[in-house]
Amino acid sequence: MPDCVREKMKILVTAVGGDLGQSIVKTLLLSRIASEIIGSDINSGGSGANFVGRFHPLPPATKALAYKKTLNNLCRKKKVDIVIPSSEIEIWTLSKMFPRLVLPCGTKILVQQFSWLSIYGDKLKCMRALLGKIDLHAFTDGSNKEDVARLVKKTGFPLVVKPRQLSGSRSIYIAKNRKELDFFVKKVHSPIVQEYLDDSGGEFSVGAFVCDRFTELISFKRRLGSVGCTWFAELDQDQDVLAYSQKLARLARLRGAANFQLRKTTKGVRLLEINPRFSSLVAARAMAGFTDLEWSIRDRFQLPLVKPIRPYRAMRFQRFFHELVDFGKGYRPQFDFNQKGVLSLL
Numbered sequence: 001m002p003d004c005v006r007e008k009m010k011i012l013v014t015a016v017g018g019d020l021g022q023s024i025v026k027t028l029l030l031s032r033i034a035s036e037i038i039g040s041d042i043n044s045g046g047s048g049a050n051f052v053g054r055f056h057p058l059p060p061a062t063k064a065l066a067y068k069k070t071l072n073n074l075c076r077k078k079k080v081d082i083v084i085p086s087s088e089i090e091i092w093t094l095s096k097m098f099p100r101l102v103l104p105c106g107t108k109i110l111v112q113q114f115s116w117l118s119i120y121g122d123k124l125k126c127m128r129a130l131l132g133k134i135d136l137h138a139f140t141d142g143s144n145k146e147d148v149a150r151l152v153k154k155t156g157f158p159l160v161v162k163p164r165q166l167s168g169s170r171s172i173y174i175a176k177n178r179k180e181l182d183f184f185v186k187k188v189h190s191p192i193v194q195e196y197l198d199d200s201g202g203e204f205s206v207g208a209f210v211c212d213r214f215t216e217l218i219s220f221k222r223r224l225g226s227v228g229c230t231w232f233a234e235l236d237q238d239q240d241v242l243a244y245s246q247k248l249a250r251l252a253r254l255r256g257a258a259n260f261q262l263r264k265t266t267k268g269v270r271l272l273e274i275n276p277r278f279s280s281l282v283a284a285r286a287m288a289g290f291t292d293l294e295w296s297i298r299d300r301f302q303l304p305l306v307k308p309i310r311p312y313r314a315m316r317f318q319r320f321f322h323e324l325v326d327f328g329k330g331y332r333p334q335f336d337f338n339q340k341g342v343l344s345l346l
Contacts, residue, residue: 008034009297012075012083012107014058014090016048017041019229019280021086024293025051026283031294038078040071047324050331054078061093068097076105082297084110084278088166091277092117108300112256112276120252121276123164124192130271133251134244137270142191151193152178158196163188197272201264204238205230206245207285209292210254211299214307217245218290220281220317229280233317235288244269256299257292284317 011028015021016039028035039052042060049055056074059066067090075083083103085091095101095114102108111117120126127139138155140147151159161184162172171188174196175181185191202221209216221236245260248271252258259275279285282293289312298305324331 008036009082010038010078010080011035011297012038012040012078012080013052014040014083014085015042015087016051016055017043017046018048018086020278020282021048022051023280023283024084024086024278027286027291027293030283030286031291033294033297038080040074047331050324061087061089064093064097067093072103072105072107075103075107080107082108082110082300084293086278088277092121092165110296110300112258116253116255117276120258120274121165123162123273125164126252126274127192127271130248130251134247135268135270137197138195140193142185142188142193148181148185148193151195152181155195157181160194160196161185161188161191162194164190164192197263197270198265199263200266201269202236202238203272204236204241204260204262204264205233205279205281206241206260206262207257207279207281207290207292208245208249208254208260209257209290209295210249211256211295211305213305215246215249216290216292216295216308217242217249218285218288218312219245220284222281229319230317231319233281233284235312235314235316237311238264240264240269244271248274257296281317284315288312288315 013021013024016025025037028037037052039048039055040058041048042058044057058070061067085094091111094109095111095117098109099114101111119129124141127136130136138151140151142148142161157176159175159181160172161175161181173184175184185193205220205222207218219237219241220233222230222233224231241262241264244262248260252274257278259277259279261272261275263270263272278293285292289308295305
């Protein structure tokens with residue numbers, strides 16, 4: 001294994017066609033770790049190949065044996081030091097398939113241990129594990145009709161219906177009445193039903209990182225976009241949010257990086273869900289000084305970790321759509337539209 005300060009570390013980022021994969025690539029480019037970034041995705045014709053030096057397609061992780069063989073051969077051939085999976089299915093598949101978080105060829109895998117992931121990556125098991133230890137909103141197993149009926153009687157409508165093992169807002173539904181509730185419960189695979197939380201104090205995305213040397217938290221107040229990820233975020237180190245997150249990290253026995261989605265309600269801070277992975281805000285957080293991706297890599301290789309200097313840099317983050325155009329020499333961005341109305345060639 002190279003000393004990542006002096007030599008280039010070979011890093012494979014999967015699912016680079018998605019927002020998280022591309023955010024991880026951007027964060028690696030911002031990092032003090034000198035790296036050669038290799039990308040992969042199931043779609044070789046997508047935009048992800050344009051964000052990395054080299055690109056290799058992979059079979060879908062749903063085809064576990066083919067995925068395992070192809071990934072291991074690729075990492076062995078390219079002498080990859082560490083692979084960072086960036087899709088939910090790959091995170092779960094690799095964590096379960098390789099309990100030591102190492103491929104047969106010796107490449108390390110940067111995910112949570114399956115014993116932790118299987119609890120805190122499952123929204124229902126997570127809530128049950130935390131029940132009585134921290135303030136939570138009412139919830140129940142959406143597949144249990146009697147429990148759902150009791151929840152309706154206790155809280156009334158609206159209620160939130162979402163899958164137990166997926167993060168992001170694309171598959172979250174708000175039921176305003178019994179008819180909608182019944183429809184969404186049938187529509188969502190393995191649903192959890194939760195009391196609706198008001199966001200009078202805002203919705204927060206909290207980055208959490210825990211290692212032997214330190215525990216660090218960073219909080220962004222955010223707004224979601226139509227594509228299911230954070231569209232606008234602003235650093236907001238709300239003390240109530242941070243205190244709740246500190247307790248949450250301790251109760252969950254977090255090691256490494258995770259993402260807490262919270263709301264500050266009229267009753268206080270409440271947990272929406274724990275995302276057991278890096279956030280699509282990982283690059284924005286790195287620019288503020290919270291470098292959880294770099295810390296995680298260093299921790300896996302037992303390299304020096306320096307406690308960050310606080311306070312984190314105040315900043316706002318805005319995501320926007322952009323286009324890549326191919327005039328025969330490969331896809332690239334053609335224009336910079338972020339000039340207050342002035343259109344310019346890049």
